[in-house]
Amino acid sequence: MSKPEVNSLRSPLGRVRGLGSAKSGTHHWWMMRVTSVALLPLFLWFVYACFVLAGASYAETKAFVGAPVNAVLFLLLIGFLFHHIANGLQEVVEDYVRPELKRMLWLFAIKGLSGLLAMIAAFSVLRVAFT
Amino acid sequence: MSEALDPREATYVGRRTDGTIIKRPMSPHLQAYDMLQMSSATSITHRITGGAWAVGTLVFVWWLAALAAGPESFANVQWFLSSFLGILFLFGLTAVAWYHTLNGIRHLNWDAGRGFDLPTMYRSGRAVVIGTGVMTVLTWFIGIIAW
Numbered sequence: 001m002s003k004p005e006v007n008s009l010r011s012p013l014g015r016v017r018g019l020g021s022a023k024s025g026t027h028h029w030w031m032m033r034v035t036s037v038a039l040l041p042l043f044l045w046f047v048y049a050c051f052v053l054a055g056a057s058y059a060e061t062k063a064f065v066g067a068p069v070n071a072v073l074f075l076l077l078i079g080f081l082f083h084h085i086a087n088g089l090q091e092v093v094e095d096y097v098r099p100e101l102k103r104m105l106w107l108f109a110i111k112g113l114s115g116l117l118a119m120i121a122a123f124s125v126l127r128v129a130f131t
Numbered sequence: 132m133s134e135a136l137d138p139r140e141a142t143y144v145g146r147r148t149d150g151t152i153i154k155r156p157m158s159p160h161l162q163a164y165d166m167l168q169m170s171s172a173t174s175i176t177h178r179i180t181g182g183a184w185a186v187g188t189l190v191f192v193w194w195l196a197a198l199a200a201g202p203e204s205f206a207n208v209q210w211f212l213s214s215f216l217g218i219l220f221l222f223g224l225t226a227v228a229w230y231h232t233l234n235g236i237r238h239l240n241w242d243a244g245r246g247f248d249l250p251t252m253y254r255s256g257r258a259v260v261i262g263t264g265v266m267t268v269l270t271w272f273i274g275i276i277a278w
Binding site: 033036037040043047050051052054055058061062065074081082085088089092117120121123124125127128 | 178181182184185188189191192195196198199202205206228232235236238239242270273274275277278
């Protein structure tokens, strides 16, 4: 058996650290955890918001969503939510969709649609807050 | 062999002792696999509820956009959400959301390196299923009182 060749001054650990086959290390996995932890309190707040808004009129709903604290929490929710959705659906597509081209197109669609929906939602909150 | 579209398929090519090329068996698929085990059932349900919740956010975005657009478009969302189909959708989404949230906490606990042994895994799985039912009913109970 031939000896493994080393033709780099960097240690093997240094070369793989933060990279791996995906070239982004554990970033995707870690961001799923970060967003899920952030979404836990935001989800509970959203359930509370639903209780407040159940049966509310247009004016009451507008006042609630446009209130400074609520608007900021809505924007935070939208940001973390669509980041989590895009990355979560990406995981599902990467597991099930073959071949490569089809998978790539699915990922384009998911990332694009998530970004679009997040922007529409965030713009709506801002418009409600500032008009 | 037919053209392999996936590099992984190359690992399924094997030879019998007489030299003929065969496709080696894959790991147990849906037909051979017991889908009602706590481990796999809660796992795939986490994925399905995640996907369903993602689709459900379309209505959330519609609701926000309509609120920003004006009273007429907001009345349309309110009409849908208070229709039979809308209530059914909201109820389903409530269950889906609680399942994904509670099982998500279960996953975070695993990520912290805890609760991997079988008895604990079965207990936490049962807690998630029962918790989903309880929280869904409780949410609607409080929601209807708040209405």
